[in-house]
Amino acid sequence: MSDTQTYITAHCCITQKKVYKNGILLLSDETGSDTTDFLLSAYKYFNVDYPKFYKMDNLCKLGFLAVELLLKERRIAEEYSPETVGIVLSNANSSLDADLNYFQTVKNIPSPAQFVYTLPNIVIGEISIRHHCKGENAFFVSDRFDTGFMQFYVQDLLDRNRINACISGWVECLGGEYKAVVYLTEKRPAKGSLPFNIDHIHQIYEIANGEING
Numbered sequence: 001m002s003d004t005q006t007y008i009t010a011h012c013c014i015t016q017k018k019v020y021k022n023g024i025l026l027l028s029d030e031t032g033s034d035t036t037d038f039l040l041s042a043y044k045y046f047n048v049d050y051p052k053f054y055k056m057d058n059l060c061k062l063g064f065l066a067v068e069l070l071l072k073e074r075r076i077a078e079e080y081s082p083e084t085v086g087i088v089l090s091n092a093n094s095s096l097d098a099d100l101n102y103f104q105t106v107k108n109i110p111s112p113a114q115f116v117y118t119l120p121n122i123v124i125g126e127i128s129i130r131h132h133c134k135g136e137n138a139f140f141v142s143d144r145f146d147t148g149f150m151q152f153y154v155q156d157l158l159d160r161n162r163i164n165a166c167i168s169g170w171v172e173c174l175g176g177e178y179k180a181v182v183y184l185t186e187k188r189p190a191k192g193s194l195p196f197n198i199d200h201i202h203q204i205y206e207i208a209n210g211e212i213n214g
Contacts, residue, residue: 009185019069035176058173060126
C-alpha cells in the first residue's frame, strides 16, 4: 500500500470516431471516414500545429493526438523538470498496423519512412519530443489493458521519486479498430482530479468502451 498521495488530473479517450476529455464529448464524427481520415480530421478540428504529424503512422497519430489533448493548456515541461515526467503505455498488438503496411512495400521497394514505425515505443518517442519528456518510459504489450499492473508500475515510479508526473494508458490501433485511453498522474491534485487507483482507471476506460455517456 502506497503512502504517496497521487491523482489523475486529466484523462482523454479517442475511439469509435469520438474524442472525450475528462469525460466530456468534444468531437463525434458521423461520417464513414476510415482511421486515417478520422485522425487527420481530428488533428485539424483541434487546430494542432505539428507538421511532423503527417509523416507518422496511425498508432503514433492516435497516441500523439490523445496526449496533445490531455496536456492542452498545460506546460508540462515548464511545470516539472523534463527528467521527472514519465510515459508508460501499453497495447495488445504492438506495432502490427505499421508492420503490415511496411510488409506491403517490401513487395516492391521497401519504405524507410514506414520501417521507422515498426516498433511500438516510437509513439513514446514522438510524444517525448513534442512535450519534452525525458523521464522513465516503457511500452508493454498484453492481450488486454492490465489496469492493476499499470497502476502498480506507475505508482511505484512515483513512490520512489523516479518521476513526479506520468502520462500513461492504452494506445491501440490495428486497421479500422483504434482506441486511446490516456491519463495524467501527479502528486498534487487539481480541480476535478481523481485519486489514482484501479477503480478510477476502470471508470476512465469505460468511457472509451461507451459504457459511460460523456
